[in-house]
Amino acid sequence: MNFDRSRRRFLAVSTGAAGALVVGWRVQAQQQLPYLGARFQAQQLTDFVRVQADGAVLIGARGCEVGQGVKTDLPMLIAEELDADWSRVRVEQLSYGYIETDSGPGDRYGNQGIGGDGTPAAWEQLRQAGAVARWLLVQAAAQQWRLDAATLRTEAGFVIAADGRKLAYGDLAASAATLDAPASPPPLKDPAQFAIIGKPMRTVDAHEVVLGRTEFGIDTYWGNALVAVIARCPYPGGTLDTLDDALARRVPGVHRTIVLPGPKPDAPFDGVLAAGVAVLADDTWAALRGRDKLKVAWKADAAWANDSNASLEARATAVLDGTTGATVVRNDGDFAKAKKAPRTTTLGARYQLPFLAHACLEPPCATIEVSTDRVVLVAGLHDPAGASHLLHVLTGVPREAIDIRLPRAGGDFGRRLHNDYVAEAALVAREAGRPVKLVWMREDDLQHDFYRPFGIHALTATLERGKRLTGWSHRVAATPRNWRDSRLAGNPPFSGVVDADAFPSGLVANLEQVFHALPCGLPRGELRGGAGAFQAFAAQCFLDEIAVATHQDPVQLRMDVLGAPRMLRPGFDTGRLAGVLRIAAGKIDWQHKPKNGHGLGIACHAGAGAYAAHAFEVSVEGNDLVIHRAVCAIDSGRTLNPLNLQAQATMATLGAVSATLHEAITLKNGQVQQHNFPDYPLLRMGQAPHAVEVHSVDSGADPAGLDDVVAASVAPALANAVYAATTVRVRKLPLLPELRRLL
């Protein structure tokens, strides 16, 4: 046992807790607890759970909070198995944890990435951590009372003996901290005993947020850090041509400029960094004024200099009209043969989706200090492990000396999967030789995002006797994801764009999913919904068109395609999808079509073990679309926190409503045309439905991430509702401008 180490730890925390006694668990550096994860050691338990002598419990939250509620929900898992009193729990954000162990390097606290998989990954591990802490407290009580531990129970921060005697966790913490953790995992609770999981719990940070005290990445202020803003090349893959920074350097408060070289396709970190000129100043305003005074000219990369939406549309149409250059992603049965079968009719339609930006309200921002033997970074991150690796590659500093702290982040939606802003900040700070806070302006953000791909979808269906779906062809011509990103060179070009398992894969005998790549210079990435949302708009609108053309009910057609409830493949239970579809239809009162000019539309989607259906009631009034009702039915397994589940479903729905109605990034002369919110409009209060009616099925299955699934069924349900209200079929997004064009 290393006394120095444990003493430092003890003192550090005591100070932070305003003098209260804080007890960690016994530091046995080499005791492995394999049941908590391959690299989990007893000492990490202290990082997740501490009990203060006054009974307060400190729980460490490992994921960066971007608005998904992980900082509330994941600690609930620990508190549940600990049998803590939730009102005495204080949640603290953990830094990124890197650890070298005998079995190799790894993540000290498990998966600190966020996104759809944040909760599922934690479900077993964090409950187990809470159970170990509880086990230690129970053993301590047993020793004190000289009773058999098996006769003791726990409840809301107390160990209770059979005769009713009670010991508070705070009074047991000191002795519990001297015990060894159990060699085998203590049993987890029967879900029927849950006292915290499944109860509505409010956002733990809410009080700090409403007071304006919460530190987001952009709120990091180090006394000696310079503020940097970067003028970036507006052409994808372009380079700096000429620079005159004399006037910029004369702006009071400006220290210097630093040239960032253009993209390096083979760079180990990222091939998509823009060429730029950083202006470093005492404050943001001086840096911005300096940037305004730069005289800078850029050279476009000839390969992308003429990219435009018009050229992309023409190329997409050409490849979809032809038959060559395609990647077959899935081929079941024989679609060509199905088309030629007797008594078969064929229907077809094309759908178009634009590039989309994430537009997190907090733009990318990173504060960093780079020295020869240490790096300190503060930034809102989706992938802190990736940032750690990136900084190691860029600076040569060993990973254990790279200290990454995670403030709250103002949105993510997939934007912060990319650590481009971390790389920029590191390059600037290394060159400047002092700490730097890099801030992106909104224009930087909209012009240099990793955009959701552009694509045109050609769908064809074959119907036997004008009714039964016998064949389905979904051909996508789209800009491949992460083009130019060397890290993803090994991924298939259609990843994130075409999903082999997209609905109705596996449900139609003759089915093909085909991808045509449309090379384009823009960096592309994941946006809430991923490939699912990209394909669901086309597939779920097309199902409605088939229903209309063949005089079938759109809900019944979907039910018929889904067929009998069964596990079609791991993670996809047709019965659960039919279940949410049935709920959405029931809640929107599908059987009673409104006769007042309102229209009902419905769509459903499944992915990663979660299921969602949306139903909308809309009307078109003048030039505007009014959403009268929004219903969202979800089944994402066991509900950890119903209040947050409702919030997440509402937010994912409204985020998708915003994208569906308004948003598009367009290209002209090789440049992104949008600069700020006036030309990239987001949904406003007055355009949002007053409520999203969320209905969740608590199926008891392990929790699954729901954002991506919920985001996918919104656009088609809206377009289907618009058709029901107006008989105008919108096949191109964003919906509102297209609807106005068609009306």
Add this chain to the structure above:
Amino acid sequence: MPDNPFRRTEPRPVPPVAASASEKTIPLVINGKSFFHNGDPDMPLLWYLRDVLRLTGAKFGCGIGACGACTVLIDGKAEPACLLPVKALAHREILTIEGLAGKDALHPLQEAWIAEDAVGCGYCQTGQIMAAAALLARKPHPDDADIDALPNLCRCGTYPRIRAAIVRAANAPVEAKQ
């Protein structure tokens, strides 16, 4: 590696700068306290609040007055701090989110925001609360159209809970209001 994983993002901010008055300084009243700005008179209030005073509750979102993340109250009226040069604000009464709560109690809107669990990522919420505070000051019982007209953007999509929080605050007992 430091041992305490629960640390905050130290080093902590340097203390606010309160320059002394001179001929070239601009006198400002922020949350009831006097400050004197002796830097660039064109500096927008947002960057003065954030970079000079380290009052970071007003957020940067667009820089052109289009998103409302930096909303503050100037003489009781909601304004985007990113568009207001400090020189235009001499002697005007500036209220930021840091000055909204009373000494012993939160503002009813802050209470309502917590009760309705209105926070998504949280970034826009301080601006949303300030915009709502101006609305309630002007119209203590706003109707749906008044709330619809609030211009602040929320990228997460917390609008329904913001609406519910404003309604809750408007209906809070009178003695709880300030």
